Amino acid sequence: MLIRKIYSPAVEHRPKHIPMYGEAVQAGFPSPAQDYVENSLSLDELCIRTPAATFFVKASGNSMEKAGIHDGDVLVIDRSVPASHRKLVIASVDGEFLCKRLDLTNPAKPVLRAESDDYPDITLNDESELEIFGVVTTVVHPV
The missing domain is CATH 2.10.109.10 (Umud Fragment, subunit A)
Incomplete structure (x- = not known):
């Protein structure tokens, strides 16, 4: 391959936190109701150590x-x-x-x-x- x-990551860039739902899904997406949001997740924090x-x-x-x-x-x-x-x-x-x-x-x-x-x-x-x-x-x- x-x-x-x-590419380089934007070092000055502040990570965006996206809602993270507490329940895993089998097929589909949980209701976007705020009650289901357990935490937030930044893909920058997840992928960039x-x-x-x-x-x-x-x-x-x-x-x-x-x-x-x-x-x-x-x-x-x-x-x-x-x-x-x-x-x-x-x-x-x-x-x-x-x-x-x-x-x-x-x-x-x-x-x-x-x-x-x-x-x-x-x-x-x-x-x-x-x-x-x-x-x-x-x-x-x-x-």
Whole structure:
């Protein structure tokens, strides 16, 4: 999955709090009556843990579909989260930006795994240039 565009959150922006209903819904939406509102929720607060270390990227392609990432999704990336085994990462391999699952089963030979049977894994060798830019913390997937 290639990265199409990179965005930064508005650091000065104040989060908007949207009503959060206390009941989970099976199918449908609860009555918008104020009595049902239990709390409020800011998507900024939910999706952005460290604003100064966060950026957004728009995904392109379908190599990460089994991880729930589809073409056109917006990924929230946090540079302050350590890139550890099995994390979804934004990486540059030999200058190409990718979103893959990091496999550190053998730390001497990291592998970037696709989440689709149609794409091969990327096994890094001594000549490969790898730079991890951050860890995917949230996927915004339009319906």
